[in-house]
Amino acid sequence: MNKEIKLSVNDLKVSFRTDAGKVQAVRNISFDLYKGETLAIVGESGSGKSVTSKAIMGISAVNAIYESGEILYDGQDLVRIPEEEMHKLRGDKIAMIFQDPLSSLNPIMRIGRQITEAMLLKNKANRKEGRVTFNKTLAELSEMMKRALADTPDANVSISDVERYIKTFDDFNIQAIKLENSYNAARTAAEEMIAVIEDLLFLTEKKQKVDVVSTLGLIGRRLKEIDDKFFASKYVDTLKTHKSALDGVKRAERKKVTIVDSAKKFVGAGASKNEASPETVQVLEALKKTAKEMLEQPQYNFFRIGYYVYKHPETDLSRMPADEANEIAGKFLNEDFMDSFIALEKIAVQYSFDKTIQNKKAAIVALENAINFFRAGTFSAQEADVTCKNVNKSVLSAIDPLAIVKDNVAYTFGGALQREVEKYFFYVKNNPKEEARFARQTAQREALLAKGKKVDWKIVPKSVIEPEVQIETIVSVLSRVMNKFKADVETAETFNVDKRCVEIIDYLKEKASQVVYTLTKRIAKEKAIKLMEEVGIPEARMRYRQYPFEFSGGMRQRIVIAIALSANPDILICDEPTTALDVTIQAQILELINRLKREHNLSIIFITHDLGVVANMADRIAVMYAGKIVEYGTAEEVFYNPQHPYTWALLSSMPDLDTDERLDAIPGTPPNMIYPPVGDAFAERNKYAMEIDFEMQPPMYEVSPTHFAATWLLHPNAPKVEIPKIITERIRRMKERGGNHGE
Amino acid sequence: MENNYEVLLKVDHLCQYFRLGRKDLKAVDDVSFEIKKGESFGLVGESGCGKTTTGRSIIKLYNITSGNVYFKGQRIGAGTRSYKDAIAAARADAAEKIKLLRAEKNADDARKAAIREEIQKINKELGAVVDKNRALIKDAKSDSKEVDKQYVKSLIQALEAEYAEKFRAAEGNAEKLKALKKEFNNRCRVAKKSRLITQIQMIFQDPIASLDPRMTVRDIIAEGLVINGITDKDYINEKVYEILEMVGLVREHADRYPHEFSGGQRQRIGIARAVIMQPEMIIADEPISALDVSIQAQVINLLNDLRERLGLTIMFIAHDLSVVKYFSDRIGVMYFGKIVELADSDELFNNPLHPYTKSLLSAIPLPDPVYEKQRTRIPYNPIAEHDYSVDTPSFREITPGHFVYCNDIEEKKYRQLVK
Structure with a gap:
């Protein structure tokens, strides 16, 4: 099978330190998880299936010891990466659904907030990260350009030119960001307006009384936000008529309410509620149609238009159809700036790549030396430390700063090696301190027993690892990055400079729009409602504000799935997700997981003891x-x-x-x-x-x-x-x- | 006695409502079925459909709202709500009629007299209805109280008959007579404390929650005997050991505490506790849901063995259809407090009639990957499936022994399907 391996568990051994001794929960298991497949782990309780999944998520109990083995995801060994790195993966890349949905939901938080919480936090972090990465990548690019120019004196561009180019690129991107930001805001307002209108129409259809006047006010305010924005420039006239129509019905509705209110002597709560009149419904329908049309209009390419506006601040492209505007701006951009910029970029990329290949060759030698050094087995802590540092230095220098897909193997190498070496000196069998403690305490116990006393405690040796095994682990860390580098050197000839250049520009564009993409609470709500509908919760708009206890078991499990999916993970671990549910609900949840797997191309680890369920789900x-x-x-x-x-x-x-x-x-x-x-x-x-x-x-x-x-x-x-x-x-x-x- | 022993348990229009604010939560709504002696009756449905409540209502863990439960032909539980409702309805009806009559203002004297007579007649009729229903209520109340007295009476009668002969045989031998008298008194004392309801025992779902952690296994199993007034320690111990071995545990387990056992063994203790009362019927409420796969089969086999050995009647409540199919002779399918279909298990699985049953059967996962990947679940939407706005449904027999909850139109449709 030539499938892409997503996650690979090799020779994993997990034990738990308990009062009674070391419980060997998982003993040397290995498996691979391919992209887009479901791997089912079947067994009784206590067979170690949950321990395995928790080890992958990095949420093992505190007394767990990883005795050997590795869990490889995206080049990183999940057993050995520090908590901060794990934090980035957990939930984001690897999500988990637990057996009991109620225990994984917060009982005093509304469902909606629980779904949107992660989205909002992630968006905030993303914006920050986008800005930082954009600046960093651009700085690296300029640095490389300068260095490449220093090495090739015959080029017809000077260092000051480079600085100018970079400045221009930065500036017009800011322009593009501003435009896109206002466009997104208007778009959001339109989306929200549609949501509010749909709510009102839904309630009217159900013959419910609503506070029509204030809802119309809300719609009016959204309309104002859309108005005179880039987004709505083609619809200005239509929107004007809508606005006056809206004002008209609003006045009529208010009149109706005041009549009702004055008829009643006592105006209590809900007195201003009313059924929307047919005229209002008509106006709203028309408005909804326009808003939907606006949302469906072709996208502007802000990267291009940003440059155009940057160069011609007084022109107005907004009246032009999107296609035309894109074309004109694109042409202008290429002729005026992009062609020469890319030529320059090409030199830098080629230069950087050649250099890293050289460094990689050097690093391979250093790694080989280090492997021999550790294999020899006679080294002091100090020597090992020096070797680690040297190897890490050469490995880090062999990372191409302009590579878009970050080489995780090399990035995480240093920390992993450091920890393994530390572990060698702390845990291995010839740890004299630990051995002394064990001997002392055992002697104490023996003495007590010899006196004829009843001793109901045992001496548990601290986790000890054979030196050979630990050295093999260290060597595997070293050889993993060495093999990666060797493969890179071999495929160096197939490197495509043009492709890499385009990749870098795209990456910068993506980061720029990531900075602008603001997720407000209202849009998050819309997204959450969409997600709730996707996982099959009926009347999601109503249920958004409910608490977990108001949902049945199956619905709760759907919400947990929605939360897990809100971050768009790569791998979903389902730990007995249907054991607490009955047959019909179980079938529904399984269908849902299967459908989501197809739609999102998820890789699933499905843990269960029910073979019937397994037959349905597993590849x-x-x-x-x-x-x-x-x-x-x-x-x-x-x-x-x-x-x-x-x-x-x-x-x-x-x-x-x-x-x-x-x-x-x-x-x-x-x-x-x-x-x-x-x-x-x-x-x-x-x-x-x-x-x-x-x-x-x-x-x-x-x-x-x-x-x-x-x-x-x-x-x-x-x-x-x-x-x-x-x-x-x-x-x-x-x-x-x-x-x-x-x- | 006129008891018909063929039918062991008869549930007749059982309703169990719970108060939920101002409204009633109809957990069990008008459920009727019979369980024959020696058979195993399965009750399936999704969680919250009232199958556990039905079991608990039968053994009187709840006071039933209306309907009757007959065990061995005797009414062990009765609810009064339906009678009270009848009284209220009759009263409202009469009041309405009287109001109409009194509304006739410009009536002459003859008419007035006629009206007066009419009103008197209505009141009389109302009085009859009220009296009748009140009598029924009284009956129901006394029945659920008196049933144990009668049971005790019959037990003592049987004992007297048994011992009368023994006394006669031992006449003249003063010592033997004394011993016999003592024995007789002891047994009478036990009989006086015994209650009919102990003939039905229950096995609960969660073996951890249903066992008292502070009692030894011996105490747990013997508790029923002790409550019934048996004081003979040796007899109790003997009995406990016998039962322990019967359920696949050993004597040494008697002095341990529940936490020292695994899940399967705890469930065995739960079963032992039920079996020691020598019940005629056991209500097993999801006895294997909380157990591990490999242990589930052990418990199912144990229940099957006990059923054969002791001739037990078992009411098996579960949501795992393949287990229910394997275990039960007849199956009732519950949906939202109502039994929607009831038939022999083979008949039910081969010819499901009610759309909910079909949906339920289509959701069973089987350990067969190819079949599983082709299986399509039939969804059940009660609003789309049934139109009960005109014609109200009831529980009807379509083919002998196969009951479906349906109305006239549906009945016709099902009958045609069966043909």
Whole structure:
């Protein structure tokens, strides 16, 4: 399968330090998650499936120890990145849905605020970040241009020219930002106006009494905001007529209310409420139509127009149709500025790229040296520190400052290496301080026992890691970035300067509009309502202001999904999202998750114990037992050709609609993971267990290129074992029902 | 006795309303069904549809609003709301009529006399209705009180009959007679405390919440016996061990506390507590929902074994349809406080008639990826499906044993579907 790997977990081992000893929750598991697929992790409670997902999210309990392994996402090892880096990923790139929706919602906060909270905060941070990145990238570009010019004396541009170019670029972008800002504000006002009108029309249709006068006032104010803006310049006359019509109906409605009010002696609350008259409805419908038209008009290219306006401040492009204006401004921009700017940029980009390739070659040598240094195994803390610093320096110098897609492997390398080396000196077996403590306390305990006292506490050694294992981890950190660099050097010839130039300009444009994109509370509300509708909440406009307790379980879970999606994540981890729901709601939520997965191209890790749910959702399945993956394959392979006795047991312990024979219950309970069994963890409950199962852990046998199972039954010397009848019968029935199935 | 033992439990127009501000929340609304002796009756529906409330109303954890519950032919629970409503309706009706009659102003003397007579007649009729319903209310109230007295009476009668012979046999032997008398008195004392309702026992969903954490397993299981007045420690212990072994635990477990057990074992304790009362019927309220996959099968198998061994009748409440199908002989589907369809489990799954049942069946996930990826869920929208504005629906038998909640038009449609 040639799919893009989104997330890759390698040899992950997580334990928990408890009073009774170290609980080995996850023991050396590895899996990959491809883009746009659903990976289901199935197992009983305590099998380590939730621990795995929490490790990916970086929200493990405080007493968790990551003993070995790595979780790679976007070149970063999530186990080893610091909390600040994790913070950027969590929710933004990797989102999670928990089992109990009520416990993940704030009970005293309205639903609407909970959905918009993250959006608003993120928008604020984005604006700031956009401004900083824009300035930084532009500064780097100018720096590179200057350096490139210094190296190529025969160029016909001088340093002062560069400064002028950069200044112009910066200035006209500010102009463009201003224009776009006012355009966006007007657009927002139009959107809000439509929302208010729709609210009013909805209520009128339902024959509800509303405060028509003040609503009309609100609409009028929005109309004023749109007026005389760039956005509405083509509609000025239409809007004027709308305005007078609106004023007319407003007067009529006010009159109606005053008559009603004076008729009543006592004007109580709600007395000024009224049903909107047909004339009002007519006017509003017309206004809504115009506003919708305005929203649908073609977009202006503010980058181009910004330059035009910058050069000709007195001209007015607003009366021109968008296409025409774009074309004129674009032509002017290219002739006057862009062509020469790009020529200059090209030199800088090529220069910077060549330089980094050289640096990369140097860094590869440095990395190789460092690997040899650590592999040798005899080094003091000081030596290691110096090596780390040197390597990090050469790696950082090998990062192309003009690359748009940031090289995360190299960026996070320094910190990761530093932490691993520190860990080596702090945790490894020959930590004399720790060993002394352990010996001292054990001696104390022995002494007490020797006196015949009853001692009900144990001495737990601090997490110890074998030096060899830790050195291997350090080497893997080093070699990861080395391999990346080697690959970069190899593909250096295919580098496309023009493409990179365009990328940089686009990036700057994007950042500029990111600065302008202000999300007001009202637009956030509209967005949230849209999102609520998308996840299937009826009458979202009404429910926006409700509290979590006013929603049923299924609706609550939908809201949690909406919150998770509000940041547009890459990876969604669903930790038993339907266990607390009943069948019909469960089916709805699963359909919803499947639909959203298709629409947003999400990668999903779906954790559950219900095999029926898994069949619906999963592309691939990993069956976990006692912290290990015991079977791993595509959904068809696991369901139609299960290999591990535990998978058999799971499949045969649940009745389906055609089952009438006695169920094959799994005897006993899962093992205590403080003292994990020496051999196969499932051996004790396994009726097919052989002697070797109690002595040695089985390796992963390959059944097909995508299907693996860890059971001695697949060993060539193992006796042939029949799959339980209940499963073979079921597979036969499934094949009859579905027709042509996979093996 | 005229009791018909074929039908063990009969629920007749059961309503259970809860006060919710000024309005009533109709948790269970006019539900009727029968459970035969020895069968397993499944009740399914989404959460909040009233299936748990039905179970709890039957064992009188709530005072039912109206309707009757008969167990072994005796009325164990009765509500009075329907009678009160009848009285109120009759009163309102009479008042309306009288008002109309009195409104005739310019009537001559003869007419006036006629009106007076008419009013008297109406009042008399009203009085009859009120008296009748009041009697019914009194009946209902006394029935739910008296049922235990009668049950005790019958138990003591049986005991007397049993011991009369023994006494006669032991006549002359003073020592033996004394021992027998003591035994008889003891059993009489126990019988006096026993209540019919203990014949129905309940297993709860959450094995953690339903067991007292401060009591040992022995105390938990024996509590029912102790409440029933049994004081013989040895007898109780013997009984507890027997039951523990029956549910797949060992004697040593008796002195432990619930927190020392795993979820499946705790549910076994819950089952043991129910079974020790030697009930005829068990209401299992989602007994496996809170358990792990591999443990669920153990508990289902245990319940099946007990059912065979003790001849239990089980009312099985769950939302997992595949489990209910596996476990039950007959299934009732509930939707918003009403049973919308009731049939044999095979019949229900093969020929679902009510649209809600169809929707529910289409939502069951099966461990079959290819089938699952083709499965389409049928949504259920009660407003679009039914038009009950003219013709009110009721619970009707379409084919023998297959009941559907429908009106005339729908009944015709279903009958044609069945053909």
